[in-house]
Amino acid sequence: MQDFPGRPVLDLTEQEICLVRTGGPVVSYPVGHQVFAAGEVADRVYFILEGLVKIFKLTECGNHCTVALRYTGDFIGLAEVLYGGQRTFYSQVMQEAKMVMIQKSVLESLFLQHPSLAVKVAQIMGARLREAQSCFFELASYQVPGRLALLLLKMAERLGEKSEEGVKIKVKFTHEEMAYMIGTSRPTVTAALKMFEKEKSIKKGKSGEIVVLRLDKLHDWV
């Protein structure tokens, strides 16, 4: 998956967030809700106040590929709105999401009135681009255990909760979901996770979440 955890990238400032909040109504969507779909007109962006949303693509034959996860503080749907195209990806809520829905025209006038916001958005897009290109590189260069280790490390950084034992990844993803993110199959993810468990790099928490015990050992896999 692309620019997944990918650092806080470039968070908006307090003032910028206030600005963005004025851009439209706050909407709330449950898990599973489709925010947008390929083929639709890209007439609005969303700014995530809370929740987790994935960006993915489908083949005609049902093949699923997740290219990014977006969190609190991220925009989604920016790219196509900026360059004025149709949506080419799908977007679905993975954790109940509260978002500001901003019409394209409103976003454009925000940019005009606050040029620094436009610059900030350009920065965000730049960071996302390099992240996406890195993911391409990783997919091309590393095999499954390496890519999965990398995914876990990024998740630990982004969604982790430290304890004396290790880092607990607070969000639970199914093996299938992870397979979509690293371009492999579900059974292969299961096997690789078992392997990590056996070497004690990770363990399963009580409610099924993954706890990373040894970041260094995972790192050795890339």
Add this chain to the structure above:
Amino acid sequence: MQDFPGRPVLDLTEQEICLVRTGGPVVSYPVGHQVFAAGEVADRVYFILEGLVKIFKLTECGNHCTVALRYTGDFIGLAEVLYGGQRTFYSQVMQEAKMVMIQKSVLESLFLQHPSLAVKVAQIMGARLREAQSCFFELASYQVPGRLALLLLKMAERLGEKSEEGVKIKVKFTHEEMAYMIGTSRPTVTAALKMFEKEKSIKKGKSGEIVVLRLDKLHDWV
């Protein structure tokens, strides 16, 4: 390879180009020249007036992966300059390049004085991001013949010269270079090209360039 041919994306207007040209000196580099390398400070961008430049990454073990090609009218090195990081990719000239070299500080003041340029840059980054994510998807979903067919189609669109026979791809890439772009090995590219030749989707021109005879047949491979 990522957002390779990827449409002219979003060309700058005449005025914008004039603006950019004032941003710094014009430099000329021969084939093979390294424009920047991973680890360097990202203190400038280049605007390509003429030529072809690739953006790539290397593993410690020498693995090479090309994530983008940039042409006349494109910026290179924007992403890291925008978000203020180190360079994480390498960049090398593939066809003699004439470029405007623009210092980061100059670019920033250009943005301040001309907010519309900042917006345009955000648009460009958005388009590049979606292109890069599409390439990730393609690498994850299609096998080599499909990815190579797609690459040839993009090249035909971007670097093609139409004739009654078909579309001649004006730039010559080695099989190895193409392998780097689609995440495969050189012999595999050779084999797939032979196959396309056998089914008469493509042929070799007199100076070794690829001529696409049947866009539709290539398209059937994805």
Add this chain to the structure above:
DNA sequence: TTTTTGTTGTCAGCTAGATGACATTCAACA
């Protein structure tokens, strides 16, 4: 509680494609 549905664990069989190796052809250059 039982039923249902989704998630894991595991496996046998198969294949795309990596690797390394080598011969051949081509292009550049002296």
Add this chain to the structure above:
DNA sequence: TGTTGAATGTCATCTAGCTGACAACAAAAA
């Protein structure tokens, strides 16, 4: 013109990982 280095064509070998399948669980619903 011959010489040299790079780019191709081709092959035998090996393996990561896909596919499909099924059993074992777990969680949620009835």
